[in-house]
Amino acid sequence: MTVNYTCRPGYVEQPQISPTITCLENLTWSEAQEFCKMLQCPSPPSIAKGTHDSQDLEVFPTGMVVNYSCEPGYSLQGQASIYCTDSGNWSLPLPQCAGGCGAPPNLTFAELTRQYRNQLEFAVGDTVSYSCRPGHSRRPGVPQTLTCLPNHTWSEALEFCKRKQCRHPEPPRNGRVVVLTDLLFGSAVSHTCDQGYRLVGQSHRRCEILGRDVAWTGLPPICQRVVCPAPQVQNGRVAVPKPRYTYGDSVTFKCRRGFTLRGHPSSQCQGDRRWHPAVPVCEQGKNQLLGLLALHIPPGFSPDFSPAHSPKPKLVLFFLFAPTTLRRTQNFFLSFMPLFTPRR
Numbered sequence: 001m002t003v004n005y006t007c008r009p010g011y012v013e014q015p016q017i018s019p020t021i022t023c024l025e026n027l028t029w030s031e032a033q034e035f036c037k038m039l040q041c042p043s044p045p046s047i048a049k050g051t052h053d054s055q056d057l058e059v060f061p062t063g064m065v066v067n068y069s070c071e072p073g074y075s076l077q078g079q080a081s082i083y084c085t086d087s088g089n090w091s092l093p094l095p096q097c098a099g100g101c102g103a104p105p106n107l108t109f110a111e112l113t114r115q116y117r118n119q120l121e122f123a124v125g126d127t128v129s130y131s132c133r134p135g136h137s138r139r140p141g142v143p144q145t146l147t148c149l150p151n152h153t154w155s156e157a158l159e160f161c162k163r164k165q166c167r168h169p170e171p172p173r174n175g176r177v178v179v180l181t182d183l184l185f186g187s188a189v190s191h192t193c194d195q196g197y198r199l200v201g202q203s204h205r206r207c208e209i210l211g212r213d214v215a216w217t218g219l220p221p222i223c224q225r226v227v228c229p230a231p232q233v234q235n236g237r238v239a240v241p242k243p244r245y246t247y248g249d250s251v252t253f254k255c256r257r258g259f260t261l262r263g264h265p266s267s268q269c270q271g272d273r274r275w276h277p278a279v280p281v282c283e284q285g286k287n288q289l290l291g292l293l294a295l296h297i298p299p300g301f302s303p304d305f306s307p308a309h310s311p312k313p314k315l316v317l318f319f320l321f322a323p324t325t326l327r328r329t330q331n332f333f334l335s336f337m338p339l340f341t342p343r344r
Contacts, residue, residue: 001022001023002020002021002022002023003020003021003022003023003029004019004020005019005020005021005032005035005036006019007019007035007036008036009086010038010039010061010062010063010086011036011037011038011039012036012037012039012088013035013036014034014035014036014037017033017034017035018033018035019035019036038059038061039061039062039086039088040059040060040061040062040084040088041060041061041062041064041084041085041088041089041090042060042090043060044060044066044082044090045090045094047068047094047095047096047097048096048097048121049070049071049074049097049100049121049123050068050069050070050071050074050076050095050096050097051068051069051071052066052067052068052069053066053067053068053069054066060084061084062084062085062086062088063083063084064083064084065081065082065083066081066082066083066090067080067081068080068081068082068094068095070097070099071097071123072123072124072125073099073100073122073123073124073125073126073148074097074098074099074100074123074124075097075098075099076095076096076097077095077096077097077098078093078094078095078096079093079095080095082094082095099123099124099152100121100122100123100124100126100148100152101121101122101123101124101126101148101149101152101153101154102120102121102122103119103120104116104122104128104146104154105146105154105157107130107157107161108133109132109133109136109159109160109161109162109163110130110131110132110133110136110144110160110161111130111131111133112128112129112130113128113129113130113131116128116129122148123148124148124149124150124152125147125148126147126148127145127146127147127148128145128146129144129145130144130145130146130160130161131144132144132160132161133161134209135163135164135185135186135208135209135214136161136162136163136164136185137161137162137164138160138161139159139160139161139162142158142159142160143158143160144160144161163184163185163186164184164185164213164214165182165183165184165185165207165214166183166184166185166187166207166214166215166216167183167215167216168183169189169191169205169216169220170220171191172191172193172199172220172221172222172223173222173223174193174194174197174223174225175191175192175193175194175197175199175221175223176191176192176194177189177190177191178190178191178192183207184207185207185208185209185214186206186207186208187206187207188204188205188206188207189204189205189216190203190204191203191204191205191220191221193223194223195247195271196225196226196246196247196248196271197223197224197225197226197247198223198224198226198271198273199221199222199223200221200222200223200224201218201219201220201221201222202217202218202219202221203221205217205218205220225246225247226246226247226269226270226271226272226273227244227245227246227247227273228245228246228247228249228269228270228273228274228275229245229273230245231245231251231253231267231275231279232279233253233255233279233280233281233282234281234282235255235256235259235282235284236253236254236255236256236259236261236280236281236282237253237254237256238251238252238253238254239251239252239253239254240252245269246269247269247270247271248268248269249268249269250266250267250268250269251266251267251268251275252265252266253265253266253267253279253280253282255282256282258284258285259282259283259284259285260282260283260284260285261280261281261282262280262281262282262283263277263278263279263280263281264277264278264280265280267279267280
């Protein structure tokens with residue numbers, strides 16, 4: 001004879017073990033194997049920023065209750081307790097711990113110390129510390145910390161690190177330094193030259209990190225006297241030549257014989273290494289060509305103011321003049337032509 005069993009509440013059948021016993025020939029029952037095992041839940045689930053009161057237990061039978069609590073600075077939301085159901089699962093929903101602050105703010109003058117860099121959540125009352133970034137130094141008397149406040153925000157970040165200052169740069173000879181803002185880390189200065197000088201090198205320099213301190217980038221520029229190229233005049237020359245022409249020098253130009261100066265006869269070296277007014281040119285001028293005037297006085301003519309007793313021989317006079325003088329001379333002689341009368 002065989003008898004079947006069913007598991008009591010809170011227990012469940014074990015697979016591959018028959019829940020039966022049999023009456024043997026010796027009028028005894030066969031050995032009852034443990035075909036039902038106690039129904040239990042797995043370990044209670046963990047919640048962020050919280051814990052439960054059954055950390056040391058290993059068995060969680062049905063009906064067992066587990067209570068949750070939150071870490072300091074966080075508050076519990078939802079039911080604080082869960083229990084193991086008859087199905088071997090924990091009741092839902094799970095409670096949650098809310099509150100605290102997120103990741104601390106990034107500061108331009110300081111950075112989080114290593115222990116806090118990868119942490120994303122902080123409880124109310126938690127304090128984080130900062131260290132000054134390169135190019136900055138600690139401001140005495142100002143704490144380098146921030147605290148998570150009860151309103152879940154971080155306390156005000158005071159400027160506990162200040163920018164380091166570069167030394168005042170030396171002005172170039174025949175020039176000056178213009179401080180654009182200040183001399184602190186990250187700022188810039190400009191270099192300019194006096195009139196008649198030009199800047200050689202970088203005009204702007206920045207206060208940057210150099211080792212553990214700060215210094216100006218690059219090499220200091222210099223101011224060189226402006227030098228103009230020697231003026232060249234084809235078919236002409238500079239009246240008083242020099243081996244070098246610097247800012248403010250003036251020159252006078254002359255043309256070769258037979259050429260005329262067109263443009264301004266003098267020029268001056270400017271700050272942009274150019275000559276002003278522009279260098280003139282020498283052109284072959286017509287007023288430099290000689291003209292020949294032939295004045296023909298026909299025979300029989302004599303001036304009214306002189307006696308005419310005998311015939312006048314044919315006279316041809318030649319005059320050598322420049323064109324301007326030639327025209328004036330022609331006009332002069334023509335004005336006297338009426339004074340000459342022929343002899344009958």
